[in-house]
Amino acid sequence: MPMRRARRLVSVAVVASLAVIGLSACRSTPSVAAYIGAGQIADTRAQAVYAEVHKAILDAGKPAPGELGPAEVTRADVVGVLVGAELLPEMAKEQGVSLPADAQIDKYASALRLPPNTEFTRLYVQESLYANQLMQKATGGPAPTEADLREVFNGFVEASGGDIGVTFDQFKGTLNDNGKKAVQAAVSLREEIRGAATKAQVRINPRYGEASVPVLMTPLQSGVFARLMNAPLVSAADAAPVSAAS
Secondary structure, eight states: OHHHHHHHHHHHHHHHHHHHHHHHHTTOOTTEEEEETTEEEEHHHHHHHHHHHHHHHHHHOOOOTTSOOOOOOOHHHHHHHHHHHHHHHHHHHHTTOOOOTTOOHHHHHHHTTOOSSSHHHHHHHHHHHHHHHHHTTOOSOOOOOHHHHHHHHHHHHHHHTSOOSSOHHHHHHHOOHHHHHHHHHHHHHHHHHHHHHHHTTOEEOGGGOSOEEEEEEEEOTTSOEEEEEEEESSOTTSOOOSOOOO
16 A cells, blocks of 8 residues: 555656646757747857857957957857847836947957957947946945955956956955946846846756856956956846757
């Protein structure tokens, strides 16, 4: 009798598991890079955008001595840009924000160390401009945490190609009121983007890693822009149901 009951419980568990798999299978396919609400971004499109920008970076060749080379672009960056291209314009529309009419893609591309005339660069520049406009309207955000300030500091270090001459503690001590307000506004916008991604039921194929969109960027003395804070599109608690492709 106990053995028969145990088998029945196992059968129920298996049926329940199959039911869950059946429900998620309709939104789980290797041919999809990401879902945004009822829409989706095809894996083939993400791969094509990545291939184009990757080829352009390789074609640019090695930088001259003392110069920074092109920025690294990962597949996660590509999916983040493609998803952000759907989310940020909608957020801007809701807040009455529009892009500058004279946005110079090539100029920004150079400052971002990205190859011009690629779809990735065009979308990345537009996304960065949207984020800048939206951040100016972001108010009432939480005070930056130690982790937020560390992310900003690491962004400066990475964009500078190494040591920036101050420690993290020294950096915190020299951050003026305007700098603190900028970081606080970025934190506020980051949470708004996370909320928009949750509302749109964004799901990312795990093969692309942790996709995000740029929130806070600033020019350095060299003229290069530093990416200081990002907005993750999917939190660790919201595991993407999209199947990983081989």
